[in-house]
Amino acid sequence: MTSNTQVHDLSAELMQGIPLLKQCLFLQCGNCVISLQSNSSPLLEELQHYFKHLVITQTTADISIIAIESAPLKLSYSFKDWPREASKNGRKDTYYSLEGGRLIYKVRTGMIFLQSKNSRIAAGPCEQNPNQVINFINSQHMSWLQQREWLICHAAAVAYKNRAYAIAGFSGGGKSTFMLHLMDNEKIDFISNDRLFIRASDKQVNATGIAKLPRINPGTIVNNPRLHALIPEQQRLQLLSLPKQQLWDIEEKYDVDIEVLYGQGRIIDANPLQAFIVLNWKHESEQDFQVNKVDLTQRRDLLAAIMKSPGPFYQDTQGKFLDEHAEFNEPAYLAILDQLIIYEVSGKIDFSALQAYFMQNIINETDS
Incomplete structure (x- = not known):
């Protein structure tokens, strides 16, 4: 059986003979146009709302995706576990490789995805799991960027006066929390929450994000007045009574x-990157909050907070998928990051102090 035949047969299996709606959603993701068709009006409406700042009128798409709302499919394939980050527990993604394609099965939800150069299909209870469809859409943009030599980072980013600033951190470091604190300043805009892409060109480093809104834990919400509306007041007070570390360990996501x-027009695409801030601090630290410039060639331990695996959906221009045991290309990261100022934040966690330091010091040091 040829690779095209395998992918075609699997596509038909996931489509289940279900007709698609005439409506098609078009998204302008940077220079990449993505289209989405489905059999579900509620799903399309939810995705149109989520991606509202990217929706465009009908045009030619670079990437086409289909999402089939159905009951979970029972497929008889020998799926393998995709390894999770060291700080994550439990099974999440499993995959099955075929010639020219890959199936990814979400253990917790029963969603299944077909990834190939020409077929990109999500099938299963999409309406119950719109976030996984959103992630699938974003994974296509991520592959598109990486195929054009953008390097993926596990980082948030903001922009101030047309200059980008990246924020990375070890597990529980609070990069989203700090990023949202910075956005209280109306001159600061949102670029990315968790996936940042960097590329060197014309004697500068450019940074761009993907269309993924911040998903935050209760620990981020309860201490930020702008976010209080995301949870009921009584629940917020109960959470505030918890020990600080226990509060920050709660894994419960809010968009x-x-x-x-924060206001219209506060999401932007790309800007020249000025600095990387690496949060290497802890709530229980007995050391005072401090910020120091570092050389990553001498502090490779901090690279672990910045580097990010492209994941099981990544497919290069030749159609080859990432191996589950692929190692990070540290020299590629260092070659780009060496052109930036790198700050390490250590000691005791203090978001207000870091916010003040950012505006008073980091902005001025990178203003050229």
Whole structure:
């Protein structure tokens, strides 16, 4: 059986003979146009709302995606576990490789995805799991960027006066929390929450994000007045009574609609990157908060907070998928990051102090 035949047969299996709606959603993701068709009006409406700042009128798409709302499919394939980050527990993604394609099965939800150069299909209870469809859409843009030599980083980013600033951190470091604190300043805009892409060109480093709104834990919400509306007041007070570390360990995600909570036009695409801030601090630290410039060639331990695996959906221009045991290309990261100022934040966690330091010091040091 040829690779095209395998992918075609799997596509038909996931489509299940279900007709698609005539409606098609078009998204302008930077220079990449993505289209989405589905059999579900509620799903399309939810995705149109989520991606509202990117929706465009009908045009030619670079990437086409289909999302089939159905009951979970029972597929008889020998799926393998995709390894998770060291700080994450439990099974999440499994995959099955075929010639020219890959199936990814979400263990917790029953969603399944077909990834190939020409077929990109999500199938299963999409309406119950719109976030996984959103992630699938974003994974296509991520592959598109990486195929054009953008390097993926596990980082948030903001822009101030047309200059970008990246924020990375070890697990529980609070990069989203700090990023949202910075956005209280109306001159600071949102670029990315968790996936940042960097590329060197014309004697500068450029940074761009993907269309993924911040998903935050209760620990981020309860101490930020702008976010209080995301949870009931009584629940917020109960959470505030918890020990600080226990509060920050709660894994319960809430979406932050940037344009609703921070204002229209506060999401931007790309800007020249000026600095990387690496949060290497802890709530229980007995050391005072401090910020120091570092050389990553001498502090490779901090690279672990910045580097990010492209994940099981990544497919290069030749159609080859990432191996589950692929190692990070540290020299590629260092070659780009060496052109930036790198700050290490250590000691005791203090978001207000870091916010003040950012505006008073980091902005001025990188203003050229």
